[in-house]
Amino acid sequence: MRRIYLDHAATTPVDPRVAEAMAAVYRDAPGNPSSIHDEGRQARALMDTARERVAAAIGAEPSEIVFTSGGTEADNLAVRGTVAALRHKGDHVVTTAIEHHAVLDTVSELEREQNVRLTVLPVDRYGRVDPEDVREAITARTVLVSVMHANNEIGTIEPIAEIGRICRERNVVFHSDAVQTVGALEVDVRRLPVDLLSLNAHKFYGPKGVGALYVRKGTPFARIQTGGGQERDRRAGTENVAGIVAMGAALEIATRERAIESPRLARLRDLLLSGVRDAIDDVVVNGHPTERLPNNASLCVRGVQGESLIVALDLAGIAASSGAACTTGSLEPSHVLLAIGLSRELAQGSLRLTLGRATTDEDVDVVLGELPRIVSRLRAASPVA
């Protein structure tokens, strides 16, 4: 059976051009970039080029890019690093209820274990944070504001330019998790007042296990792991050279193709959403109607469990997800869907379809053929619908 992969927010397949660039490193560049010899210098040169590419894609200087093992580490480094660096100045962190667990669980742990004071801001029913809430939350003790660029579950884009301006006025470090947007939307730190920005290669057709944190020059910063002093002493550990090279190649390709690809995805996404609305009663579309990622369709189907939808779609050859990827048991309603005000029952019926480069009109037609049948079958067995 031909599979239709609609879970690009979870991960994207590696672009074949990127895989080749990565294989070339493993094949031809065996050195450690910290070594003095020729092999080391060769690895260093490849990594420098990749750093320039990643920096160029977001309007940064190469020295402002810190490579990490992915988005989660970038978020941890941003949050823990800033709090540690500014502990003498304050102890208050502002974030939102819809952040990724990489941020939310990190700030919660800092609250529990290091007595950091925490403000978790609510969002409106579209999942948008009100910048004025950020302004009001900032106190003299605030050291960090962390608001994601776009939400991974519902696709809503946050007003981070405005939030960043407020942070700058108040001289507070501003971090944004841009894992879902870099590669899909224009992200330029010359115009965007962010100090720290998390990136993740496997969201833009690069490999898993590599990401980066952009650290604006002059931002107070402390490393969180100790060792060999790599990445200008900001992230110890021998660099993932092949992954970094692949990340550079992937981001360059994504940036180049974005002007065509993002509108193409938005059109398919709109076809999908209007088709779903026409064919299925009592379905709620989550997220902001216009301020949203081009490839994200997030729904809640009343009367059915998201897991049932996912399994039924999977059996029909369609890979989808229900809110965040879930590894165990039945799905706990997502914190994001609860934060936008959905009931637990409705939130349990969530379905996220995220489109990508391979998605075609025909794929959308297949989904629009299968999904209504699956929903009516599941509703027939449901005591709720």
Place this chain on the structure above:
Amino acid sequence: MYSDVVVEHFTNPRNIGVVENADGRGQDSNPVCGDFTRITVRLADGKVAEAKFKTFGCSAAIASASMVTTLAVGKSIDHASRISAQDVLAALGGLPLVKEGCALMAAGALRSAIADAKVRAG
């Protein structure tokens, strides 16, 4: 992830619905995930003549409810009321560990439906 039997009972569940003029109605839920199953039964000649279910739940919960009703129909009331989660799991060819609660919920809903029928019958 799932056995062929689970997939079959999820894709083509048996005994969906509500028994008309049911002798007994039962429900069980899984407090962890909020899933619940309702089962209705009709008894005749000391046997379970009919058993139907409605489930708000995951694929394993639906398959378990379908299976437990299948196991119950035609059995003596006494035998049917002793159908356990283990029986459901065995008939399904097993479930992943985290889903075993689904079998428990299905067996619980059947047991409570039969108990309800016994109470009503006095």
